[in-house]
Amino acid sequence: MIDNRDGQAYLDAVLEKIRQRILSINESLLEGQKEIDDMHEYYWQNYTEMDEYGYENFDNQQALLHQINANQEQLILKHRFRKMLDSPFFGRVDFCYEGDEEPEIFYIGIGNFAEKTGALPLIYDWRSPVSGLFYDYDKGPASYQAPMGELSGEITAKWQYKIRRGKMIYAFESDTKIDDEILKAELGSHGEVQLKNIIRTIQKEQNAIIRNTSDKILVIQGAAGSGKTSVALHRIAYLLYHDRKHLKSSNILILSPNGVFSDYISHILPELGEENIQEMSFDLFAYRQLKGTAADCEDRCDQIERNLLSETEDPVALEKQSQRFITHMEGFLLRLEDELMDFTPVEYKNVTMTETEMLDLFYNKFGEIPLLSRMDAVADTFIDEVETLKNKDLPEEEKQELIERFRQMYDTRDFYVLYNRFLEEEGLPLLPDLPPEERKLAYEDVYPILYLKYRLQKRQGRQDIKHLVVDEMQDYSRLQYLILKQMFSCRMTILGDRAQTMADEKQDSLTFLPKIFGKDIRRIVMNKSYRNTVEISSYANALTGVDDVELFDRHGKPVTEQNFASLDQALDAVVQELRLDPELVAATSDEDVPASENSACPDEQSADNAPAFETAAVILRTAAEAEQAYEILREKLSARGFDVKNALSLLHRDSTTFRKGLTVTTFYLAKGLEFDQVFSIFPSKDQRPLVRQARYIAATRALHELYAYEIQD
Numbered sequence: 001m002i003d004n005r006d007g008q009a010y011l012d013a014v015l016e017k018i019r020q021r022i023l024s025i026n027e028s029l030l031e032g033q034k035e036i037d038d039m040h041e042y043y044w045q046n047y048t049e050m051d052e053y054g055y056e057n058f059d060n061q062q063a064l065l066h067q068i069n070a071n072q073e074q075l076i077l078k079h080r081f082r083k084m085l086d087s088p089f090f091g092r093v094d095f096c097y098e099g100d101e102e103p104e105i106f107y108i109g110i111g112n113f114a115e116k117t118g119a120l121p122l123i124y125d126w127r128s129p130v131s132g133l134f135y136d137y138d139k140g141p142a143s144y145q146a147p148m149g150e151l152s153g154e155i156t157a158k159w160q161y162k163i164r165r166g167k168m169i170y171a172f173e174s175d176t177k178i179d180d181e182i183l184k185a186e187l188g189s190h191g192e193v194q195l196k197n198i199i200r201t202i203q204k205e206q207n208a209i210i211r212n213t214s215d216k217i218l219v220i221q222g223a224a225g226s227g228k229t230s231v232a233l234h235r236i237a238y239l240l241y242h243d244r245k246h247l248k249s250s251n252i253l254i255l256s257p258n259g260v261f262s263d264y265i266s267h268i269l270p271e272l273g274e275e276n277i278q279e280m281s282f283d284l285f286a287y288r289q290l291k292g293t294a295a296d297c298e299d300r301c302d303q304i305e306r307n308l309l310s311e312t313e314d315p316v317a318l319e320k321q322s323q324r325f326i327t328h329m330e331g332f333l334l335r336l337e338d339e340l341m342d343f344t345p346v347e348y349k350n351v352t353m354t355e356t357e358m359l360d361l362f363y364n365k366f367g368e369i370p371l372l373s374r375m376d377a378v379a380d381t382f383i384d385e386v387e388t389l390k391n392k393d394l395p396e397e398e399k400q401e402l403i404e405r406f407r408q409m410y411d412t413r414d415f416y417v418l419y420n421r422f423l424e425e426e427g428l429p430l431l432p433d434l435p436p437e438e439r440k441l442a443y444e445d446v447y448p449i450l451y452l453k454y455r456l457q458k459r460q461g462r463q464d465i466k467h468l469v470v471d472e473m474q475d476y477s478r479l480q481y482l483i484l485k486q487m488f489s490c491r492m493t494i495l496g497d498r499a500q501t502m503a504d505e506k507q508d509s510l511t512f513l514p515k516i517f518g519k520d521i522r523r524i525v526m527n528k529s530y531r532n533t534v535e536i537s538s539y540a541n542a543l544t545g546v547d548d549v550e551l552f553d554r555h556g557k558p559v560t561e562q563n564f565a566s567l568d569q570a571l572d573a574v575v576q577e578l579r580l581d582p583e584l585v586a587a588t589s590d591e592d593v594p595a596s597e598n599s600a601c602p603d604e605q606s607a608d609n610a611p612a613f614e615t616a617a618v619i620l621r622t623a624a625e626a627e628q629a630y631e632i633l634r635e636k637l638s639a640r641g642f643d644v645k646n647a648l649s650l651l652h653r654d655s656t657t658f659r660k661g662l663t664v665t666t667f668y669l670a671k672g673l674e675f676d677q678v679f680s681i682f683p684s685k686d687q688r689p690l691v692r693q694a695r696y697i698a699a700t701r702a703l704h705e706l707y708a709y710e711i712q713d
């Protein structure tokens, strides 16, 4: 019997059990492999004599598949247990059930662990019902939702542990939820370059979102750095754990802003023991959907660059984003029902469909089918009639010819042409009259045309997707949400921050989302910010007048504000202030980083003993400015012997990976990411609202140090 009252003794005993379990998995993997080899052997020796109907062969195949799956499961388990050897648990709750005298002790870790399958767990997965106690309660009365109903009692003790490479680094009893000192140390550390998993320190309000299974559509408005992305990913891990039967990782889709962001978050789910999930940008999806309509489409980056380079936002582009435009388009769609059609009777092999018959089918029987797909249904009816009367099937070619004759009754089936008609009605400038292969759509036209397509043509909804995550919700227009609603009828987690809108005016999606999705929506606000130090948050919030954010009490170096005559001089200052630690940057994995550095909270205030960082970013306004800064930095840093090849990168719109070291990029590509040190460089005379937003986005990317540089020329 293991003594579970002493954390250290429990650690030693559990580590031993995990090792034993891994050994026994190794044995069963070997046996399994032998079975597979034997089955192959048997097949090759006997396949000529197997029964002619293939029953035996089928049975063999099934047995083989079964064994391969069993081995696969064992391998996954082994992988999890090997990870647990590093840190088997991080928390403990002593819970005395109502009516009991003695508390039961629950250790909580990244996954369940029991001596053998079906035995009582020695460690409970952080997502298990009982683990909710750890995140939601202090010492005292508490309850949790078990499969058989709510269980109440009292928490008599709560412990927090840090274990690394199997060694206990600290263990202490705490009576607060998740001790602030531990959270401070976690936030102050810089041992990981991508987004971290936060299971050790999930906060109560975050836990409520992660474990919410009752609301169909959760909309989270969260301040910069409040943990929205982290919470969304932990929520996915939780949902997968709780509904393994119905929900697979392939049923979840994340709409993410770009490839780099996808890479930045890609390791979290595997780290939490789940498979990775599909990610896609909405712009790429739209581009694919409009392939036959236009050769190319602008994306969001093009649009932002265009806005940045012109003095004012284009009023026509703004009009195309408006509610009025959508309402008018709905009216246009209604009128098309009549205006698009030119019905003529069809006669084929002595069978005739009159105009009256056709009108009846078109507007009554098939009235529910989208307009541009409806004629196919009428054509099918006619073909059926011909086949019945002639008592034979028509050849495929003749059928196609007939369908084509029916389709000719549409004035046009080209969405681009239809859109132009709508623009003409609205008195807006027309798109150039070009063949599809020469058309390039401006960003503001992409989604209206896609919307026309979806309203006019039968489409395949994504029935395979059961949960959709939309990150950076403030960057999607009303029309984009209407399209999402048409495509997905599943559960959704939609998250974003109105303060990080990339337009002249802040977009509060919460004002129109309920109108689109109706009563299924539950709105949650997260206004405590964890990423930045108090100094950085306060500075950033003052930039755009954000005043409703609660700051986590972690202090650091004051923000450095400085003016320079040129970009070149500002970059000299960057080179001067850059505190990247070559050892940390060169380390290829967490293992390579000395434990003390990996876990330490850097002494951010000490000038002599300046902290050494792993990531830094120079964040600028436009792509051209970022490219120029990158080239200048390459020269300056090379001259100082900096490893520019491995530790300096330009992050551009087509980048797909997030790297350690110094990153040079624009504010809109830095969105969602974070860096130990940030140098934000903007032209001081550009005080347009969009560029003020840009400064805010850049500033809120900084974890520990922020340098706000302005160029005066």
Ligand SMILES: Nc1ncnc2c1ncn2[C@@H]1O[C@H](COP(=O)(O)OP(=O)(O)OP(=O)(O)O)[C@@H](O)[C@H]1O
Pocket: 183, 186, 187, 195, 196, 198, 201, 202, 203, 206, 222, 223, 224, 225, 226, 227, 228, 229, 230, 231, 497, 530, 531, 671, 672, 673, 674, 700
């Ligand atoms: N409970 C927590 N414990 C430890 N770290 C946390 C916690 N919540 C958030 N963080 C940390 O705060 C930082 C910000 O988290 P995240 O990127 O998920 O926030 P966000 O709201 O999506 O930010 P933004 O909108 O500014 O991109 C990350 O470093 C994350 O690890």
